[in-house]
Amino acid sequence: GNSVTQMEGPVTLSEEAFLTINCTYTATGYPSLFWYVQYPGEGLQLLLKATKADDKGSNKGFEATYRKETTSFHLEKGSVQVSDSAVYFCALKETSGSRLTFGEGTQLTVNP
Amino acid sequence: DTAVSQTPKYLVTQMGNDKSIKCEQNLGHDTMYWYKQDSKKFLKIMFSYNNKELIINETVPNRFSPKSPDKAHLNLHINSLELGDSAVYFCASKHRTDTQYFGPGTRLTVL
Numbered sequence: 001g002n003s004v005t006q007m008e009g010p011v012t013l014s015e016e017a018f019l020t021i022n023c024t025y026t027a028t029g030y031p032s033l034f035w036y037v038q039y040p041g042e043g044l045q046l047l048l049k050a051t052k053a054d055d056k057g058s059n060k061g062f063e064a065t066y067r068k069e070t071t072s073f074h075l076e077k078g079s080v081q082v083s084d085s086a087v088y089f090c091a092l093k094e095t096s097g098s099r100l101t102f103g104e105g106t107q108l109t110v111n112p
Numbered sequence: 113d114t115a116v117s118q119t120p121k122y123l124v125t126q127m128g129n130d131k132s133i134k135c136e137q138n139l140g141h142d143t144m145y146w147y148k149q150d151s152k153k154f155l156k157i158m159f160s161y162n163n164k165e166l167i168i169n170e171t172v173p174n175r176f177s178p179k180s181p182d183k184a185h186l187n188l189h190i191n192s193l194e195l196g197d198s199a200v201y202f203c204a205s206k207h208r209t210d211t212q213y214f215g216p217g218t219r220l221t222v223l
Contacts, residue, residue: 034211042216043217045213045214
């Protein structure tokens with residue numbers, strides 16, 4: 001079956017540090033890949049996505065590239081802010097069906 | 113102009129009680145979901161409906177019963193609440209581009 005593995009958290013960084021959150025997946029076919037973010041006390045919201053190999057999703061300074069050869073979709077940001085403190089979820093959706101498979105989530109805390 | 117709304121936001125109740133959580137979306141989406149998020153933030157899908165038809169029914173105790181009166185609403189009824197049901201429950205709906213839109217969550221505490 002499908003699965004998504006994220007790097008374990010929590011991750012604590014200082015403001016303006018570089019961020020990488022690793023995500024690898026197992027799936028058949030050509031899934032779409034997503035990063036969702038959950039701010040404290042809120043529901044998840046889409047951060048970025050990529051639907052085919054070598055696509056790069058980007059939003060709010062975050063980027064992730066769909067790497068089929070390494071089955072990865074790592075999230076990066078060059079300079080994090082305190083307001084980026086949240087839980088980040090990697091997810092995949094197979095071509096057919098409507099189910100999203102989520103990773104375990106990675107808690108990010110950014111200190112001033 | 114809330115896209116996906118849930119009521120109530122907080123629910124505190126005793127073991128053995130029956131409770132319902134309501135969800136409404138005004139996005140015109142055909143597919144809606146219920147997820148359970150535990151204290152470690154792990155997200156587990158419970159149910160999904162497409163145009164009022166159940167399409168995903170995960171291994172969930174049959175004390176949980178979803179109901180979709182129309183495609184804009186998906187409610188969750190829980191019978192005989194147990195301590196282990198304490199969690200945050202999220203409703204979501206899906207756009208045709210596969211992006212899911214989540215509600216703000218309902219924090220259920222069973223005492």
